[in-house]
Amino acid sequence: xxxxxxxxxIQLGELSLSNRIVIAPMCQYSAEDGQMNDWHLTHxxxxxxxxxxxxxxxxxxxxxxxxxxxxxxxxxxDATEAAMRRVLEGIRRWSDMPIAIQLAHAGRKASTEVPWxxxxxxxxxxxxxxxxxxxxxxxxxxQDVPPTALDRAGLDRVRDAFAAATxxxxxxxIDAVQVHAAHGYLLHSFLSPLSNQREDEYGGSLENRMRFxxxxxxxxxxxxxxxxxxTVRVSGTDWVEGGWDVEQTVAFAKALEERGCAAIxxxxxxxxxxxxxxxxxxxxxxxxxxxxxxxxxxxVAVGLITEPEQAEAIVATGDADMIALARTVLYxxxxxxxxxxxxxxxxxxxxxxxxxxxxxxxxxxxxE
Numbered sequence: 001x002x003x004x005x006x007x008x009x010i011q012l013g014e015l016s017l018s019n020r021i022v023i024a025p026m027c028q029y030s031a032e033d034g035q036m037n038d039w040h041l042t043h044x045x046x047x048x049x050x051x052x053x054x055x056x057x058x059x060x061x062x063x064x065x066x067x068x069x070x071x072x073x074x075x076x077x078d079a080t081e082a083a084m085r086r087v088l089e090g091i092r093r094w095s096d097m098p099i100a101i102q103l104a105h106a107g108r109k110a111s112t113e114v115p116w117x118x119x120x121x122x123x124x125x126x127x128x129x130x131x132x133x134x135x136x137x138x139x140x141x142x143q144d145v146p147p148t149a150l151d152r153a154g155l156d157r158v159r160d161a162f163a164a165a166t167x168x169x170x171x172x173x174i175d176a177v178q179v180h181a182a183h184g185y186l187l188h189s190f191l192s193p194l195s196n197q198r199e200d201e202y203g204g205s206l207e208n209r210m211r212f213x214x215x216x217x218x219x220x221x222x223x224x225x226x227x228x229x230x231t232v233r234v235s236g237t238d239w240v241e242g243g244w245d246v247e248q249t250v251a252f253a254k255a256l257e258e259r260g261c262a263a264i265x266x267x268x269x270x271x272x273x274x275x276x277x278x279x280x281x282x283x284x285x286x287x288x289x290x291x292x293x294x295x296x297x298x299x300v301a302v303g304l305i306t307e308p309e310q311a312e313a314i315v316a317t318g319d320a321d322m323i324a325l326a327r328t329v330l331y332x333x334x335x336x337x338x339x340x341x342x343x344x345x346x347x348x349x350x351x352x353x354x355x356x357x358x359x360x361x362x363x364x365x366x367x368e
């Protein structure tokens with residue numbers, strides 16, 4: 001069997017990953033006042049034993065009003081930092097898998113109920129809700145309370161909050177930071193002309209619409225140690241005519257790379273309810289491929305990647321450099337083990353698990 005490309009090492013800046021599998025950030029809606037708890041310890045601890053190349057902590061709000069729901073994780077004060085430290089210490093006691101964090105602000109899609117209770121927006125006068133903010137006073141849904149359009153002071157406050165959360169992530173020893181600029185949240189809503197109808201230097205032209213997300217990236221990059229990676233997640237298209245599209249994504253990716261971005265993760269959608277998404281296996285891979293044609297930094301593909309051969313083909317053909325798993329790895333937390341066995345590769349596992357290898361895969365684990 002030919003050597004698996006999926007299980008070859010790769011560099012994110014100075015960070016070495018053992019393979020090309022990323023565990024994507026997945027919101028758990030289980031925090032209390034932004035603070036992680038035992039759910040996050042067990043959830044992330046399980047994924048840290050999966051054999052993936054890197055584990056990403058879920059979308060983490062940089063300010064309380066940047067949470068998607070009242071139950072989101074945050075990293076905006078000493079209490080949220082201390083709670084995350086406790087979880088990370090528990091994970092690192094048993095796993096040396098690199099850990100990244102996705103820093104985020106939900107913008108106009110904030111102040112919602114948790115998904116299993118319907119996920120509807122909670123108005124500002126609800127005990128668990130608050131006033132949302134965005135580039136323009138345009139709600140995500142016609143029934144939503146419109147967001148407040150951020151003024152200059154608001155922009156500075158959000159940018160500085162991203163930087164402050166990055167400093168906290170650095171103190172926690174986190175290996176990489178991902179800036180969330182996808183799925184209709186705040187930074188994506190600045191990029192798209194559908195949600196950004198400002199008439200100042202942050203709206204109108206592509207250059208202007210990219211301005212604030214790039215300012216946030218610059219602030220994060222400056223706040224994180226130079227030898228640690230900063231990456232970005234983008235929506236490659238809004239899937240709506242006249243909205244954000246893949247060619248604008250290419251321009252944004254080039255600007256990010258010039259500023260020191262270590263990798264770009266290409267997702268899609270989430271900004272406009274009119275989106276017409278052609279959902280199917282690997283449906284977002286063409287977006288990643290288009291971006292990869294124009295940049296030299298690693299490009300990560302994501303979205304309905306479920307089978308080992310599928311993931312192998314994405315990286316082996318050069319469509320992307322890495323793949324990210326979300327729901328797939330929630331369903332099967334040992335997916336990298338099973339993919340390695342299927343592809344004739346090896347994967348790292350804790351010694352407590354070595355005896356679990358089926359006899360036909362006796363060389364599956366990297367036993368040191």
